[in-house]
Amino acid sequence: MEFEDRAKERLEVVDKVLDEYEESLGLPAYSAGFHESSMREYMKMSREQMEKLTVEECAEAALLLGGFSFYLQRSYNRELSRVNWCTSSIKTMISGREGQYSGSWDSQYQQAVREDGYASKMNRIKVYAQQRADRLTYLANSVRNLSDLFVNLQKAKISRT
Numbered sequence: 691m692e693f694e695d696r697a698k699e700r701l702e703v704v705d706k707v708l709d710e711y712e713e714s715l716g717l718p719a720y721s722a723g724f725h726e727s728s729m730r731e732y733m734k735m736s737r738e739q740m741e742k743l744t745v746e747e748c749a750e751a752a753l754l755l756g757g758f759s760f761y762l763q764r765s766y767n768r769e770l771s772r773v774n775w776c777t778s779s780i781k782t783m784i785s786g787r788e789g790q791y792s793g794s795w796d797s798q799y800q801q802a803v804r805e806d807g808y809a810s811k812m813n814r815i816k817v818y819a820q821q822r823a824d825r826l827t828y829l830a831n832s833v834r835n836l837s838d839l840f841v842n843l844q845k846a847k848i849s850r851t
Contacts, residue, residue: 692807696811697808697811701776705772708771717764720768724758724761728754729757729758732754732840733836740839740840740843741843748840748841748847749840749844751840752837752838752841753837755834755837755840756834758833759830759831759837762829762830762833766823766830769822769826770819772815772816773816776812776813776815776816776819780803780809780812780816783806783809783812784799784803784806787806788801788802790802
């Protein structure tokens, strides 16, 4: 449990430093979870339902979905920075010890990681963060495309009047 606690504490410090950096750029504080439930309704709409929306409702949908796209991209970036931090930390920790093991370089690397309790915990954090990042890949762009669809629908409705 000692290694697990230390690894999580280090990750929290890294996250805090990166959060402070984002805030120094003018970004609002990161909040886990997007709490706009009406956004989900816009994502589930059929084409017929979309076409029945007013110009104002299209603008609201585009705004909410654009915000959600930003949130998804930011979440992806957070996970990717965790993966990169873990990868770098693990390489530093086991550097030079891989040669003690036999097999391919990847096999040697994995054996060295497995034998070091802290590196092993860092590797679990890395795998978890990579899985989360993989799930988020391209979602921000997909939601942004949906937001753009509502913008275009809004423009079409305005031009018809």
